[in-house]
Amino acid sequence: MRRILLRLSYSGGAFRGSARQKGVRTVQGELEQALGRLGEGGRTLFASRTDAGVHALNAPVAVDVKKRWQPQRLLCALNAHLPEDIRVWAAEEVPSDYNPRYRALRKRYCYLLFVGIAPAAWRGFVYCIKEKLDYEKMCLAARRLEGTHDFSGAIVRQNRKTVWTIERFTLEKAAVCGGEAVCFCLEAKAFGYKMVRSLCGLVVEVGRGAVGAGQVQDVASGRRGWRRVVLPSQGLWLVRVDLEGGRCGWRSSLTYTPIWQPLPPLLRT
Template sequence: MQRNFLIKLCYDGSRYHGWQIQENALTVQQVFQEALGKITGLSEDIKACSRTDTGVHAREFCVSLKTESPIPPERLLAALNHYLPEDVAVRSVEQVPLDFHARYSCKGKEYVYQIWNHPVRDPFLRQRALHYWYPIDEALLDRAARHYVGRHDFSSFCTLDRREKGDLTRTVTKSQVTREGDMVLFTVAADGFLYNMVRIMVGTLLRVQQGKLAPEDIPGVLAAQDRRAAGPTAPAWGLYLNRVFY
């Protein structure tokens, strides 16, 4: 009898070229499938909630797995964690209806971008946060970030490639900048995200910090629907897929 599992992973993306299988590059999907194959010995039907890019991390990444293996969820969790490398872990495994799909059943996602705001770099945050040594006014950036909320065409905040076609409109439900000590956090939730969208949002916020844009300029950047109107793409290593909503 076929069953469908929802598997929630977390991983440090530092040494991986994102989630999706690639030729001649190590990916999270590759090590996950290798671990799964050692357990079930089957060619399983795996669907992921999204793709993450090279160097991006995930605190919650969801996979749906259809399998005819009789293994119970709790044993599958333990076995996967036994075979996975130390920078990838399974947080939970639960049986879900057969029509559940990790990508198409998803209602939205939340990302967090971490900026270490201190004159001295922290070696323990290497490849885990962007080091920005000039002072950051988090209240100023929060004012700017609020303009991202709503339903907009995010063409200005997208690196166009073959994966981005058609409607580039997305609905952002949460966008804020906060500070925890020397760590500045940009948190954004939406019904979907375009390629490099969050990283370009961060790069644009840093343009506001540098005085090259005002918070009130963000609506104009959105309206331009032109990648050149927004800021640079922030590095991947500060970005975390934080939550997936179903």
């Protein structure tokens, strides 16, 4: 049995998330069906899970195969059997014990917000609002959320962990089609359930004037009452996952280059 590390991109609108679930369409389910059509039924190990409706540009997945596939041939064969909303864009062999879930150094998520009337081609990939936002205050709020904090007031908890570390939280904007595209970029080793969309929702509330930029840490920790705002999943993108090598000293031969071009300064990988 050999292990191949794939890099997936997918449009999440028609999926109930990346992880396999009985009776619903998922990214893992579609990938395993495609492997089955190739005579492979080994394990599939995702580095990071995404919720229903979330998109991905660079999602690492390790798969076990019995046949002696060359990575590039497996890539082409899988794409021939996968639906159009999932593509494999890179593949390489890794040690047989390599599990990307436990080798993630950091993850980058981007949330795309459009102020105005979004281009029709972006439908389903951004969240649109009409009211103007105070961009400078939003940038200040994002900076104040960087570092290690108690985020119990701003995350949807599935376990008892409330203290998380945000390594980077920045905003970028660009004028597009008479409106304004705003990209929220967050980097961390890990994120809590719906944490990215909740923190972006908090920053949007700052932009609307509902929360002061100097209050975000108190709001995020739950020390100040606040109705949690979780932005819709359609604007969220898993942009990349940085991985470390396994025990055998493997290092990825992949280099990161932009793979989605409509907003190159906003979604660079």
